[in-house]
Amino acid sequence: MGTAHHEHHDLHAQDLGKEHAHDDHHHDDHHHHEESFITKYVFSMDHKTISRQFLITAVIMAVIGMMMSILFRLQLAWPGEKFAIANALLGDKWAPEGILDPNMYMGLVTIHGTIMVFMVLTGGLSGTFSNLLIPYQIGARDMASGFLNMLSYWFFFASSLFMVMGMFVEGGPASGGWTVYPPLSALPQAMPGSGLGMTLWLVSMSLFIVSSLLGGLNYIITVLNMRTKGMKMTRLPLTIWAFFVTAILGVLSFPVLFSAALLLIFDRSFGTSFYLSEIYIDGHALDNMGGSPILFQHLFWFLGHPEVYIIILPALGLTSEIISVNARKPIFGYRAMVTSILAIGFLSFIVWGHHMYITGMNPFLGSVFVFTTLLIAIPSAVKAFNYITTLWKGNIQFTPGMMFAIGLVSTFVTGGVTGIILADSALDIPLHDTYFVVAHFHIVMGLSAILGMIAGVYHWFPKLFLRQMNKNMGYIHFWLTFIAAYGVFFPMHFLGLSGVPRRYYTNTAFPIFDNLQDINEVVTWFAILGAFAQVIFLFNFFYSMFRGPKSPQNPYGANTLEWTTPMAHTHGNWPGAIPEVHRWPYDYSKPGAEKDFIPQTVPLAEGEEDGGGH
Amino acid sequence: MEFLIYLILILAAATIWQIMRVVELSNDLKGNDPNKVTENDNRMNGVLMITFISVMFIWVIWQLFEYGSRTLPRAASEEGQRIDDLMNFNWYIVIAVFFLTNGALFLMAYKYYGRDKSKSAYITHNNKLEMLWTGVPAVVLAVIIFWGITLWNDVTQSEISKDVRRVEVYSKQFNWVARYSGADKELGKASFRYISATNELGLDSTDQHAQDDIVVGELYLPVNEDVNLVFRSQDVIHSAFLPHFRAQMNTVPGMQTNFKFKPTITTADMRKDPDVVGHIAEVNAIRKAKGEKPIVFDYWLLCNKICGASHWNMKMKVVIVSRKEYDIWLAGQKTFGGAKTAPVTAEASGKEKTDTIK
Numbered sequence: 012m013g014t015a016h017h018e019h020h021d022l023h024a025q026d027l028g029k030e031h032a033h034d035d036h037h038h039d040d041h042h043h044h045e046e047s048f049i050t051k052y053v054f055s056m057d058h059k060t061i062s063r064q065f066l067i068t069a070v071i072m073a074v075i076g077m078m079m080s081i082l083f084r085l086q087l088a089w090p091g092e093k094f095a096i097a098n099a100l101l102g103d104k105w106a107p108e109g110i111l112d113p114n115m116y117m118g119l120v121t122i123h124g125t126i127m128v129f130m131v132l133t134g135g136l137s138g139t140f141s142n143l144l145i146p147y148q149i150g151a152r153d154m155a156s157g158f159l160n161m162l163s164y165w166f167f168f169a170s171s172l173f174m175v176m177g178m179f180v181e182g183g184p185a186s187g188g189w190t191v192y193p194p195l196s197a198l199p200q201a202m203p204g205s206g207l208g209m210t211l212w213l214v215s216m217s218l219f220i221v222s223s224l225l226g227g228l229n230y231i232i233t234v235l236n237m238r239t240k241g242m243k244m245t246r247l248p249l250t251i252w253a254f255f256v257t258a259i260l261g262v263l264s265f266p267v268l269f270s271a272a273l274l275l276i277f278d279r280s281f282g283t284s285f286y287l288s289e290i291y292i293d294g295h296a297l298d299n300m301g302g303s304p305i306l307f308q309h310l311f312w313f314l315g316h317p318e319v320y321i322i323i324l325p326a327l328g329l330t331s332e333i334i335s336v337n338a339r340k341p342i343f344g345y346r347a348m349v350t351s352i353l354a355i356g357f358l359s360f361i362v363w364g365h366h367m368y369i370t371g372m373n374p375f376l377g378s379v380f381v382f383t384t385l386l387i388a389i390p391s392a393v394k395a396f397n398y399i400t401t402l403w404k405g406n407i408q409f410t411p412g413m414m415f416a417i418g419l420v421s422t423f424v425t426g427g428v429t430g431i432i433l434a435d436s437a438l439d440i441p442l443h444d445t446y447f448v449v450a451h452f453h454i455v456m457g458l459s460a461i462l463g464m465i466a467g468v469y470h471w472f473p474k475l476f477l478r479q480m481n482k483n484m485g486y487i488h489f490w491l492t493f494i495a496a497y498g499v500f501f502p503m504h505f506l507g508l509s510g511v512p513r514r515y516y517t518n519t520a521f522p523i524f525d526n527l528q529d530i531n532e533v534v535t536w537f538a539i540l541g542a543f544a545q546v547i548f549l550f551n552f553f554y555s556m557f558r559g560p561k562s563p564q565n566p567y568g569a570n571t572l573e574w575t576t577p578m579a580h581t582h583g584n585w586p587g588a589i590p591e592v593h594r595w596p597y598d599y600s601k602p603g604a605e606k607d608f609i610p611q612t613v614p615l616a617e618g619e620e621d622g623g624g625h
Numbered sequence: 626m627e628f629l630i631y632l633i634l635i636l637a638a639a640t641i642w643q644i645m646r647v648v649e650l651s652n653d654l655k656g657n658d659p660n661k662v663t664e665n666d667n668r669m670n671g672v673l674m675i676t677f678i679s680v681m682f683i684w685v686i687w688q689l690f691e692y693g694s695r696t697l698p699r700a701a702s703e704e705g706q707r708i709d710d711l712m713n714f715n716w717y718i719v720i721a722v723f724f725l726t727n728g729a730l731f732l733m734a735y736k737y738y739g740r741d742k743s744k745s746a747y748i749t750h751n752n753k754l755e756m757l758w759t760g761v762p763a764v765v766l767a768v769i770i771f772w773g774i775t776l777w778n779d780v781t782q783s784e785i786s787k788d789v790r791r792v793e794v795y796s797k798q799f800n801w802v803a804r805y806s807g808a809d810k811e812l813g814k815a816s817f818r819y820i821s822a823t824n825e826l827g828l829d830s831t832d833q834h835a836q837d838d839i840v841v842g843e844l845y846l847p848v849n850e851d852v853n854l855v856f857r858s859q860d861v862i863h864s865a866f867l868p869h870f871r872a873q874m875n876t877v878p879g880m881q882t883n884f885k886f887k888p889t890i891t892t893a894d895m896r897k898d899p900d901v902v903g904h905i906a907e908v909n910a911i912r913k914a915k916g917e918k919p920i921v922f923d924y925w926l927l928c929n930k931i932c933g934a935s936h937w938n939m940k941m942k943v944v945i946v947s948r949k950e951y952d953i954w955l956a957g958q959k960t961f962g963g964a965k966t967a968p969v970t971a972e973a974s975g976k977e978k979t980d981t982i983k
């Protein structure tokens with residue numbers, strides 16, 4: 012088939028019906044049902060379009076979240092100083108004369124956290140890459156249900172909208188922290204943000220949970236049922252394993268968050284007392300009796316802990332693939348990697364109590380959670396060591412994606428080791444809710460996942476937008492980002508070890524912290540550098556989307572199936588039959604092979620063993 | 626400050642723009658595919674990787690000394706000292722793993738940067754190696770788990786004898802109140818329903834034990850004696866954080882929580898601790914430069930659970946004194962019964978009491 016023919020085909024075979032999705036005949040017969048702009052770009056059911064929708068929404072949300080962090084970082088470094096930018100962005104009510112209002116400080120911290128955790132690194136990360144790569148890499152024409160997939164995006168979109176809307180209501184956005192512990196979040200008398208702002212937060216999160224469930228069920232079913240011939244589970248790329256386990260975690264844990272939110276809505280609006288008891292506030296003794304605020308924390312963290320793995324696993328999956336491709340070497344210990352993902356997935360459900368050591372939870376339970384939590388360090392360590400050994404004796408191609416992937420491994424280790432300290436309940440006593448925790452979770456989860464996500468964007472940009480991002484801008488972006496990342500979060504450990512609590516508007520009430528102010532200034536300077544670096548990225552991203560050089564079909568010499576599809580947004584992915592898979596995805600630099608990669612579609616030679624086994 | 630930030634940003638942008646142009650131009654001249662990674666790119670980034678981690682390590686070591694010296698002074702409680710011992714043991718492991726693993730990562734990245742002529746080794750797995758790095762962490766973690774759980778049980782679950790002094794610490798937006806039992810050594814009953822302007826803890830004035838209770842805004846404790854702090858909260862969750870004693874417990878409305886510890890260093894002695902003397906000198910030098918009043922060292926109880934707009938300013942001074950000074954101090958305080966202006970009864974102080982609490 013000639014190229015011209017392909018092009019033609021790509022443009023017109025948009026509305027491949029469900030019945031065509033599985034059959035193997037060549038689609039030489041042209042479908043001439045034109046699609047409108049609306050069905051093609053807006054209410055699209057195509058996994059690639061949905062993936063791009065998720066990505067662009069997440070990028071916008073990330074910019075908002077980052078701006079918020081700069082605003083509150085300015086306040087922390089130079090409390091009481093006037094910043095015209097704060098006034099320009101927040102107005103006279105929340106930043107009179109450019110000095111941030113304490114309630115707005117809390118609001119910014121809360122919405123920043125929520126946006127980063129849920130909109131960017133859950134919806135954005137899984138939504139973009141599970142959608143893009145699951146059908147591509149397992150050899151499917153699309154997701155099991157394109158319609159539910161489309162709904163998943165639009166629920167996500169609505170959820171993001173409500174979250175941002177909260178910023179503009181009377182009383183300000185939800186401001187009880189992203190964990191929204193009641194009674195603080197349940198009682199508007201306790202803080203202005205617990206009024207309408209909190210209601211919008213709950214609406215937003217409910218929509219988000221729906222989106223996440225629709226997406227997750229789709230991912231699970233697609234991976235289980237729609238793999239192409241020869242794609243055994245043991246031949247799945249690690250990306251897919253990661254997305255698959257992530258989706259299972261989400262489907263099992265998000266409903267619990269939903270119930271937590273629902274009970275909170277009842278307490279707020281219908282006078283129930285699930286979380287409230289014996290409260291005297293604003294001059295009144297409330298009628299609510301018998302509830303338990305601790306119950307909320309159990310429900311919240313039953314999701315909350317798996318949630319951090321929902322964030323990190325996809326990033327690790329992307330990294331596994333990127334590191335192997337660019338080291339031109341098989342991923343080290345494929346089976347151990349899969350086992351680790353499964354172990355982490357399982358263990359993540361029985362560790363939630365480590366967030367609650369000093370809440371008044373029964374201390375015996377604390378010991379149990381110490382045990383389970385420290386167990387999870389083992390599969391995590393295995394993953395880190397396996398990445399390093401994958402580089403060993405490799406021939407590393409430093410694409411920008413590869414640089415970010417290596418950055419992820421570094422932050423995953425650096426943030427992971429401090430987890431050993433926090434997991435130890437006795438050591439958590441003096442560190443809980445201090446800046447040490449802020450340092451720990453940003454490095455291990457925030458940075459790692461963000462670096463992994465950016466790595467994925469660079470690496471799969473050709474599959475997302477058919478073009479390439481500029482390499483040199485990518486390098487500058489990486490180095491500035493990476494330096495800023497450690498610059499922001501490493502010194503925070505010492506603030507925590509000095510006893511500085513998190514979620515403080517300023518430390519000026521405690522003169523004993525006065526000699527830590529220069530640390531706070533250093534952190535803010537690095538935060539500004541980090542934000543600056545992202546401007547370079549944004550420019551590169553949007554510019555390359557339209558004007559970047561066209562990408563060749565398989566720019567990195569990779570084995571997985573997405574690179575066997577043409578560089579076009581073909582509906583149904585493969586213009587012809589879906590390829591059959593004959594080997595694992597990591598045959599890089601295999602001795603005896605003529606090139607340094609052997610795509611999964613190449614049959615095993617006589618007597619050749621499939622890789623990855625033991 | 627803001628102007629300075631913008632100036633720096635503009636200069637940085639201009640520099641990067643220039644660098645980009647030079648790089649792109651030289652690429653154009655060579656006629657290269659601009660986005661193909663070349664051996665030059667690999668070498669440059671490989672070298673940058675090893676440079677980065679070297680500088681990072683030096684910076685981390687600098688921080689360990691410079692910022693590390695500003696962290697909390699030695700623990701002022703028995704439990705705190707034990708926590709610090711375990712903490713230090715963990716630090717050895719954590720710091721070693723941090724340096725070794727990051728070092729190995731960036732060393733690999735540098736050593737194996739891509740050359741046009743080389744090829745990777747085909748290594749899929751190595752069971753022995755993988756057993757090793759599953760086994761070694763498992764053993765180390767077993768030690769940490771065992772030690773950690775033992776300590777945790779001792780600190781939080783040991784039997785508290787009847788003789789241990791109970792002091793109530795009460796939280797509300799946005800301050801702390803302490804309550805001592807009087808001569809009868811028993812804290813009187815209290816309920817949120819009795820709260821009023823003159824009775825901010827909601828003590829039950831019909832309860833005999835409440836009459837001699839002492840309600841104060843500072844936490845005095847005798848040195849070298851166990852104390853069991855029992856916590857209640859009026860409105861939302863707060864957290865009583867006593868960093869110098871390595872003690873912390875959330876205060877939860879509708880529930881009583883507690884934390885037992887034994888202070889070992891009086892405030893007066895801590896003020897003479899060389900570490901603390903240095904710290905306070907540093908702080909006062911900074912304050913002097915800003916024209917602020919000098920401070921002396923004190924223990925503080927901070928709120929450490931987000932609780933509203935003034936969360937950052939919710940604190941109580943903690944004073945550790947000898948038993949003798951403590952007894953004198955306590956004897957000098959007014960009792961609840963004595964301080965009362967009018968008798969508050971359960972009926973009188975009901976829900977109709979409004980807007981008085983501050």
Ligand code: HEM
Nearest residue numbers: 077080120121124127128188189190457461513514515538
């Ligand atoms: C631009 C880089 C970032 C900076 C400078 C930054 C800084 C901060 C700071 C200073 C806080 C407040 C800590 C406190 O007072 O308790 C915070 C909170 C938080 N950040 Fe970030 N952050 C950044 C990126 C991220 C990312 C990528 C994530 C994704 C996980 C994230 C997640 C959170 C969360 C969950 C919180 C807690 C919010 C809460 O307390 O409710 N941040 N961040």
Ligand SMILES: [Cu+2]
Nearest residue numbers: 315316363365
């Ligand atoms: Cu957790």
Ligand SMILES: [Cu+2]
Nearest residue numbers: 863928932939
């Ligand atoms: Cu508080």
